[in-house]
Amino acid sequence: MLKLKLAYRLFLGIILFASFIDNSRIIEPALGASNNVDSLKIKLQSPIWTERISAAEQIATVQDTALVIDIIAEAISAELEQPVSLEYSRVGSYASNSEIILQKYNSILMELGPNTLPVIKELALTSPRDLRHWLISIIALKGDTSVHQEVRDIISSNENRWVRGMAVAALAAYQDKKDVPWFQMALNDTNSVLVVLDVLLEDESRAITYVYPIRESAIRALKILGYVVIKDKDGNFALKQR
Amino acid sequence: MLEVRGIVETEGPPPWEEIISYTPVPCAKVELIDKWDCANPEPHGTRSLFFYYLFQVKFDEFCDTCVCFFKKNEPQRGEACICNDWLKLDARAWITDICDNEVNMRLPGHMQFLDKEERIIFHAELRNDKCRAQFPNTVVGVVNGCCQIDQRFELHRIPDPDSCRAEYYYVGENVRFFTDCGTGGNMTFFLNIKRTAYYSTYADEVEFTIEDLSFKDTLVIAGCYLPFTVCLAPGEPLTFGTEISTDVWGWPVDCQTMIGKIYGRKDTTIIILTADTILQNCFTTPPETSSFLGLPYFHYKNLTLNWKAQVDIGPLRNAKPLFTTLHIIHAFRADSVKITSHHPDSIYVGDSVRVEAWNSPFLVDQRRLKYDWRASGPPGGGHFRFAHHYYRHNFFIATRPGTYTIYYTLTDSVSGFGCTVLRNRAIVVKPPQIQIVAPVDSAKFTFNTANPGVLACTAYAVTHPDRFKDSLQWSITPIVGSNLTTIPSPPRGDTVIFRFENLPDSNNQFGRKYIKASLVTYNARDSVMVKAFFPKYALNNPSDTLPNWYNYWRQTPAMALILQHFGGDSCNSNTRGFYNFGNPHINICPVAAETSGILCATAYWDGIDVFAATEIHENQHRIDYFNWWFPIGGYQQNIHLDGDRDLILNSIEPSLGLDSTMQDTDGDSLIDFEDRGYDQECSWIRGFADSLDWSNPGHQY
Numbered sequence: 055m056l057k058l059k060l061a062y063r064l065f066l067g068i069i070l071f072a073s074f075i076d077n078s079r080i081i082e083p084a085l086g087a088s089n090n091v092d093s094l095k096i097k098l099q100s101p102i103w104t105e106r107i108s109a110a111e112q113i114a115t116v117q118d119t120a121l122v123i124d125i126i127a128e129a130i131s132a133e134l135e136q137p138v139s140l141e142y143s144r145v146g147s148y149a150s151n152s153e154i155i156l157q158k159y160n161s162i163l164m165e166l167g168p169n170t171l172p173v174i175k176e177l178a179l180t181s182p183r184d185l186r187h188w189l190i191s192i193i194a195l196k197g198d199t200s201v202h203q204e205v206r207d208i209i210s211s212n213e214n215r216w217v218r219g220m221a222v223a224a225l226a227a228y229q230d231k232k233d234v235p236w237f238q239m240a241l242n243d244t245n246s247v248l249v250v251l252d253v254l255l256e257d258e259s260r261a262i263t264y265v266y267p268i269r270e271s272a273i274r275a276l277k278i279l280g281y282v283v284i285k286d287k288d289g290n291f292a293l294k295q296r
Numbered sequence: 297m298l299e300v301r302g303i304v305e306t307e308g309p310p311p312w313e314e315i316i317s318y319t320p321v322p323c324a325k326v327e328l329i330d331k332w333d334c335a336n337p338e339p340h341g342t343r344s345l346f347f348y349y350l351f352q353v354k355f356d357e358f359c360d361t362c363v364c365f366f367k368k369n370e371p372q373r374g375e376a377c378i379c380n381d382w383l384k385l386d387a388r389a390w391i392t393d394i395c396d397n398e399v400n401m402r403l404p405g406h407m408q409f410l411d412k413e414e415r416i417i418f419h420a421e422l423r424n425d426k427c428r429a430q431f432p433n434t435v436v437g438v439v440n441g442c443c444q445i446d447q448r449f450e451l452h453r454i455p456d457p458d459s460c461r462a463e464y465y466y467v468g469e470n471v472r473f474f475t476d477c478g479t480g481g482n483m484t485f486f487l488n489i490k491r492t493a494y495y496s497t498y499a500d501e502v503e504f505t506i507e508d509l510s511f512k513d514t515l516v517i518a519g520c521y522l523p524f525t526v527c528l529a530p531g532e533p534l535t536f537g538t539e540i541s542t543d544v545w546g547w548p549v550d551c552q553t554m555i556g557k558i559y560g561r562k563d564t565t566i567i568i569l570t571a572d573t574i575l576q577n578c579f580t581t582p583p584e585t586s587s588f589l590g591l592p593y594f595h596y597k598n599l600t601l602n603w604k605a606q607v608d609i610g611p612l613r614n615a616k617p618l619f620t621t622l623h624i625i626h627a628f629r630a631d632s633v634k635i636t637s638h639h640p641d642s643i644y645v646g647d648s649v650r651v652e653a654w655n656s657p658f659l660v661d662q663r664r665l666k667y668d669w670r671a672s673g674p675p676g677g678g679h680f681r682f683a684h685h686y687y688r689h690n691f692f693i694a695t696r697p698g699t700y701t702i703y704y705t706l707t708d709s710v711s712g713f714g715c716t717v718l719r720n721r722a723i724v725v726k727p728p729q730i731q732i733v734a735p736v737d738s739a740k741f742t743f744n745t746a747n748p749g750v751l752a753c754t755a756y757a758v759t760h761p762d763r764f765k766d767s768l769q770w771s772i773t774p775i776v777g778s779n780l781t782t783i784p785s786p787p788r789g790d791t792v793i794f795r796f797e798n799l800p801d802s803n804n805q806f807g808r809k810y811i812k813a814s815l816v817t818y819n820a821r822d823s824v825m826v827k828a829f830f831p832k833y834a835l836n837n838p839s840d841t842l843p844n845w846y847n848y849w850r851q852t853p854a855m856a857l858i859l860q861h862f863g864g865d866s867c868n869s870n871t872r873g874f875y876n877f878g879n880p881h882i883n884i885c886p887v888a889a890e891t892s893g894i895l896c897a898t899a900y901w902d903g904i905d906v907f908a909a910t911e912i913h914e915n916q917h918r919i920d921y922f923n924w925w926f927p928i929g930g931y932q933q934n935i936h937l938d939g940d941r942d943l944i945l946n947s948i949e950p951s952l953g954l955d956s957t958m959q960d961t962d963g964d965s966l967i968d969f970e971d972r973g974y975d976q977e978c979s980w981i982r983g984f985a986d987s988l989d990w991s992n993p994g995h996q997y
Contacts, residue, residue, distance in 0.1 A: 263942060263943070265959050267965075271963070
């Protein structure tokens with residue numbers, strides 16, 4: 055895979071050199087920077103979740119964007135396969151520490167320029183399934199419609215709730231009413247998270263609530279498309295055009 | 297005024313220097329026996345007018361009753377007069393430099409004989425108007441003769457067809473002639489003869505000083521810069537400076553440049569002679585040299601200088617002051633003071649400074665010249681080891697800082713004459729220097745975690761000079777509520793340990809403390825600022841139950857004016873604080889002091905900022921409870937009231953921009969109820985209470 059990526063980068067470099075002369079982001083790391091990158095890659099595997107975020111922030115400053123994509127994609131894959139922390143560090147949050155890490159990875163990839171899209175797409179082709187699905191969502195979030203159907207398929211097929219949730223968010227970005235069936239499917243996603251609040255009720259029991267992250271995303275997407283989600287007394291969801 | 301003064305030489309006692317007063321007695325008769333004369337015009341437009349008088353004085357038979365008075369205003373009676381002998385007196389005056397065309401001369405004046413009071417007062421006005429002046433026919437004079445007062449006389453003019461010439465004669469026996477040299481004018485001639493007898497053997501010459509002419513040539517030697525005692529080193533010439541004022545107005549500037557000299561004479565010996573440096577209406581300083589040399593050691597002499605002036609090759613005239621008496625000690629001279637120990641720039645209080653007199657003669661050891669050392673400076677600030685002795689060196693010890701002037705007087709123990717040093721010496725005595733070496737400025741000290749807590753601080757200072765170190769006195773800003781002890785006690789010396797026991801009640805007692813080391817006597821001090829901290833997590837503050845951070849941070853603006861309790865069963869590892877619905881207070885958990893991270897989506901927060909944010913967060917829950925749930929009887933888990941179970945009333949959510957069907961309306965992974973608490977945290981300004989955070993670790997440690 056490394057050989058492929060290098061070949062791709064060489065190919066891309068020739069193409070970009072002709073068409074984006076001023077693309078200053080595609081430069082090799084400075085001499086001595088490789089050691090630093092290696093240490094950051096190790097840090098991304100730290101058992102302390104905050105260190106992974108810190109390392110990711112530093113990776114984002116590396117000027118070789120292909121290298122950044124490579125490293126972040128690898129880190130996403132690792133986090134999906136083996137989350138470093140499923141604890142919730144913030145009261146009232148339904149995002150675990152690993153989800154916060156994944157959000158940081160997403161933000162890094164999203165902030166890369168549009169010229170990096172081919173690199174991500176190329177990478178997605180050769181990645182394992184969950185990572186491929188994650189990267190397809192990233193591609194969709196960057197506005198590429200070529201993966202529209204693939205995003206729909208992820209919602210209906212992937213078992214990982216984080217990957218499904220990412221796909222719902224990506225599909226919402228298209229703002230396409232044809233996607234309503236897939237959002238309805240997400241409304242019925244029963245994946246839930248127990249959220250503990252920093253409040254005691256009058257009986258001094260801890261206030262808790264269950265949050266359905268995928269359902270929340272679907273409601274949010276449908277709301278954008280002009281629908282109101284109504285839940286009947288049996289717990290079934292119905293859509294109503296506003 | 298025409299004033300005549302003279303020098304009378306006698307065969308008797310030392311010369312009289314000046315006649316001050318006299319008392320006329322009816323004992324003398326005066327005759328005027330000679331005439332005036334005038335020289336012809338000289339080249340270059342100047343001419344000289346020469347007055348010449350010759351008098352005869354004869355004392356009458358009452359001479360024996362004469363009373364003679366001498367100088368110094370002390371009448372001395374009983375001296376014999378010489379009676380019935382004619383004394384010849386002549387009086388002369390020169391007037392020079394009269395321009396050919398601009399002569400305007402008035403001669404009020406008098407002649408004063410030293411041995412007889414015979415006063416001749418002239419009022420003359422001469423004009424050079426080419427012989428067209430009118431001369432009066434009669435000049436009236438008054439003679440105060442012996443035994444009579446104000447005897448008038450007249451000088452009559454002899455008619456002369458040549459108007460350039462006027463001749464007067466006395467109505468009496470004495471006919472006087474006046475030749476006006478081509479000038480014209482009036483003259484009133486007074487001959488004032490007073491009956492005065494003087495002790496004198498003879499007086500053969502009287503010199504005039506002409507003053508108050510229509511042009512002035514008064515020369516004044518101020519003499520004020522001339523010390524009356526001159527310490528003249530052997531072999532050195534008499535040197536001094538003085539100021540001469542020449543006031544010669546009325547001389548025709550265009551006529552000629554005046555050239556003048558000043559003579560300083562002892563008897564007939566010229567000691568001081570200036571060059572031709574007298575300028576019109578200018579000050580002149582004579583040269584600081586003379587022909588008078590100091591004699592070998594231990595000789596002294598009184599010298600009286602008589603000042604004369606010569607203007608334009610005219611006669612020597614007396615100048616003012618007429619006489620200057622000098623005590624010239626031409627044996628030794630005190631020159632200067634030298635410091636022969638210590639660098640002059642680094643003399644400190646208590647230093648013994650070796651001083652040495654430089655004088656002439658440069659005698660190392662002798663038993664005649666005494667050195668009397670003095671110092672002026674701060675009152676009571678210093679003394680010499682030897683009050684006065686015969687050696688050239690001494691030791692000065694200053695006991696107070698300041699500037700001292702060191703000088704000495706060299707006294708000849710035989711003659712009693714003394715010379716004070718010409719060039720004294722100023723020395724600056726510094727106070728001792730103190731430098732606190734430890735602790736360094738802004739050093740941080742923390743109470744330990746024991747109970748009671750102890751803060752110990754070792755201070756060390758050096759002094760310059762080193763001898764002052766044991767006298768150092770120390771102090772430190774107290775911590776109210778904490779017991780301060782020092783080692784040693786009282787805190788003195790170069791090393792001191794300050795020990796505070798017990799943490800204070802107030803957070804304000806932590807922070808900046810000033811350690812001072814001083815030498816009070818010398819007003820010398822040094823200080824450093826140190827900072828006192830409390831151990832953040834220890835439990836040794838006066839509350840006994842609360843951790844230090846909570847006890848002291850709650851005294852800062854980080855705690856709003858709301859009720860709060862510390863801890864509680866619901867505190868856990870990720871709960872900074874909580875609110876129990878219905879309670880008037882909120883709870884702050886221990887983890888609030890330990891939490892750090894990105895708050896408010898802006899920056900890294902920790903410590904006292906997280907403490908403040910937690911309090912704000914929980915207080916928002918308290919406010920929401922009392923706004924939403926308290927009015928309807930408390931929280932109820934009811935789908936009609938809170939459909940999405942986010943603890944916000946359905947009816948309230950739209951007004952807050954929230955969706956009652958969604959727990960996380962904005963999709964930030966936080967349920968809406970908690971969003972309100974987190975959002976409110978941002979009202980805290982990060983770092984706002986940093987300056988009051990004295991925890992270790994903390995925002996100032």
